[in-house]
Amino acid sequence: MGEAMISIRHLYKVFGENPKEAMALVHQGMGKEELHAENGHVLGLCDINVDMREGEITVIMGLSGSGKSTLIRHVNRLIDPTEGEVLVQGENVLDYDEERLREMRRRQMSMVFQHFALLPHRTVLQNTATAPIVRGEPFSSYDKNARNWLERVGLGGYEESYPHHLSGGMKQRVGIARALTSDAPTMLMDEAFSALDPLIRTDMQNLLLELQVELNKTIVFISHDLDEALKLADHLVILKDGVVVQQGEPQNILLNPEDDYIVDFISDINRARVLRVRSIMQPFNSDVTVVGAIDREATLEQVIAQTGGESRGVYSVMHEGETVGQLDMRDLLRALVPEKRSSV
Amino acid sequence: MASYDFLFDSTGLRDWCDQAGQAKTTSMADLLAQTKGEEVTVSAWDFPFPSLDALNESCGQVPETRDLTRGLENGFLAIKDTLRFVLDPITEPLSWLLDGALFIAESTPWWIIIPLLLALTYWVARSWGLVAAVAASICGLAFIDHYEYAIQTLSIIFVCAAICVALGVPIGIAMSRSDRLQRISLPVLDMLQTLPTFVYLIPLIFLFSVTESKLYGIAIIMYAIVPVIRLTDLGIRLVDKDVLEAAQAFGMTPRQKLLKVQIPLALPNIMAGVNQTIMMSLAMVVIASLVSAPGLGVLVLRGIRSLELGVGLVAGLGIVILAVILDRVTKSALARVNAAQTR
Numbered sequence: 238m239g240e241a242m243i244s245i246r247h248l249y250k251v252f253g254e255n256p257k258e259a260m261a262l263v264h265q266g267m268g269k270e271e272l273h274a275e276n277g278h279v280l281g282l283c284d285i286n287v288d289m290r291e292g293e294i295t296v297i298m299g300l301s302g303s304g305k306s307t308l309i310r311h312v313n314r315l316i317d318p319t320e321g322e323v324l325v326q327g328e329n330v331l332d333y334d335e336e337r338l339r340e341m342r343r344r345q346m347s348m349v350f351q352h353f354a355l356l357p358h359r360t361v362l363q364n365t366a367t368a369p370i371v372r373g374e375p376f377s378s379y380d381k382n383a384r385n386w387l388e389r390v391g392l393g394g395y396e397e398s399y400p401h402h403l404s405g406g407m408k409q410r411v412g413i414a415r416a417l418t419s420d421a422p423t424m425l426m427d428e429a430f431s432a433l434d435p436l437i438r439t440d441m442q443n444l445l446l447e448l449q450v451e452l453n454k455t456i457v458f459i460s461h462d463l464d465e466a467l468k469l470a471d472h473l474v475i476l477k478d479g480v481v482v483q484q485g486e487p488q489n490i491l492l493n494p495e496d497d498y499i500v501d502f503i504s505d506i507n508r509a510r511v512l513r514v515r516s517i518m519q520p521f522n523s524d525v526t527v528v529g530a531i532d533r534e535a536t537l538e539q540v541i542a543q544t545g546g547e548s549r550g551v552y553s554v555m556h557e558g559e560t561v562g563q564l565d566m567r568d569l570l571r572a573l574v575p576e577k578r579s580s581v
Numbered sequence: 582m583a584s585y586d587f588l589f590d591s592t593g594l595r596d597w598c599d600q601a602g603q604a605k606t607t608s609m610a611d612l613l614a615q616t617k618g619e620e621v622t623v624s625a626w627d628f629p630f631p632s633l634d635a636l637n638e639s640c641g642q643v644p645e646t647r648d649l650t651r652g653l654e655n656g657f658l659a660i661k662d663t664l665r666f667v668l669d670p671i672t673e674p675l676s677w678l679l680d681g682a683l684f685i686a687e688s689t690p691w692w693i694i695i696p697l698l699l700a701l702t703y704w705v706a707r708s709w710g711l712v713a714a715v716a717a718s719i720c721g722l723a724f725i726d727h728y729e730y731a732i733q734t735l736s737i738i739f740v741c742a743a744i745c746v747a748l749g750v751p752i753g754i755a756m757s758r759s760d761r762l763q764r765i766s767l768p769v770l771d772m773l774q775t776l777p778t779f780v781y782l783i784p785l786i787f788l789f790s791v792t793e794s795k796l797y798g799i800a801i802i803m804y805a806i807v808p809v810i811r812l813t814d815l816g817i818r819l820v821d822k823d824v825l826e827a828a829q830a831f832g833m834t835p836r837q838k839l840l841k842v843q844i845p846l847a848l849p850n851i852m853a854g855v856n857q858t859i860m861m862s863l864a865m866v867v868i869a870s871l872v873s874a875p876g877l878g879v880l881v882l883r884g885i886r887s888l889e890l891g892v893g894l895v896a897g898l899g900i901v902i903l904a905v906i907l908d909r910v911t912k913s914a915l916a917r918v919n920a921a922q923t924r
Binding site: 313315339340341342343344346347348350352353354355356357358367368371372399419425 | 821823824826827829830831832833834837841842845846848921
């Protein structure tokens, strides 16, 4: 696990005529609804504290209106906070002047947008090379790099097409290639796959995970889709009405929901596909007779397939050739059912 | 007795009124009454609206309406010299441009001008069909000896439209960036567009000599610059917010954003504005022949002045032909830009 690349500290965002004045009320303990009713200001984000670690995918998940898109825009300061700090590699972004801020956006961060936001009058290649072009690099220095990334996202041969020739999924591939061509260590993805068809979305998720294995970028990913969030996240942040309800390792959130909201939220997902053996295994006890070996990183679905539906017995859990724990199939079955439900 | 005497008598202003000392103007009705030897009586039915003239009849201190128009005229004449001192040098290049363009257009032989125009058409529209249509139109006009007039009209339009674009696009950009500037400019643009075209000419005739070409140049530009300003402003305001945000996120400077994103994306609207501007210049160039603008308008004017029906109609038809080819050529350029960025 890497160092915190981006740290958000006590971040508040109030929308309205006079945010500073409204902030004083928030500090006196006024809630979102009350503030809106009395003062006409909207509390967009309230006391957000999140660490986004280097080389990890941090997924910020919430329903529409939860403030997730507002939050990601604070990272590269497309939106300025009312109060709080945004630290990128230890430096407070809010202290940056225009020049330094542009420099950060040019070299340290790239962004992928929900509605692609490609330049319609530029070719796919020129769009892909947006970052180096903006930095003022000559054609010869970025041409090869841009072509290479287009090839990697599966768009080789489309260099001279225009965005309106491409389908939605292909446009977003250009969007990803554009972000990668920037060579920035951090990638912000704002609902990058939300506008795509489900099948294409799965493709793109796989593409992202595949690229991430070798690139190890710090990725901040916004999503309103829990399945997507659980699939991609190393660190999951759940936002509701501008407040972080729970954050942590996705497996952990799934097994130990701290809040009724989260319990409801996770009640509909396919736990077998998301939970992994490592999250529910027990320390190895040599007294027990094991009936087989399973991998630590396997999902429960894979285990069930491997055991052929056998629901009894204890399996030893292996990782890189060593035994690291054991799993009772009864625990596995129990993990498939949420422990508590707020309603029903 | 005038109708409003009672007003001044009852409020005790009579003395003040009579200080004017001058005999009040005698109206035709008064004269008639005098000859008949009877007092004019005004029935309730004919009781006049308390206008300046009606009040003046009762009280010499109240100004008449013609004093207002005269005052306006005197005021304008008073600042005329100063205004002229400032405006004359600024607008002088316009005269040079117009005279220069007319000189070049008239002194270059037709067998150079016509191919040049056709080449320009192809460069703008990239359509051989349109080039053929333009060739047929110009050769047709030349065949009935209207070539010189048509070329004069065209060169005036080219100069004026070019200046409209050169001034209008920056003004439009400035308007799109500042809501306050937009609020101030919109009423001015509305006024320029709705003011009857002849009204522009009146103060201009006072300011400059009728023989100067900038006189009609200014009139045409003031009238025709409006659409290019409006549509530039609109076009830039309509640029997709997502794309602008992306430009911001990749660290573009405001200048890069303007040149690489906003203007290219607003281009279809700007081109539509240029098309409108050219059409409006053409409309104005005919009226401007009243103040010595050369071209087909002169023939139309001759048709009206000396009732030469045929001359007027043929010249009018010539203007229609010019309008059609200018419109088609600019529209096809617009279509080309549109096709390149349809989303």
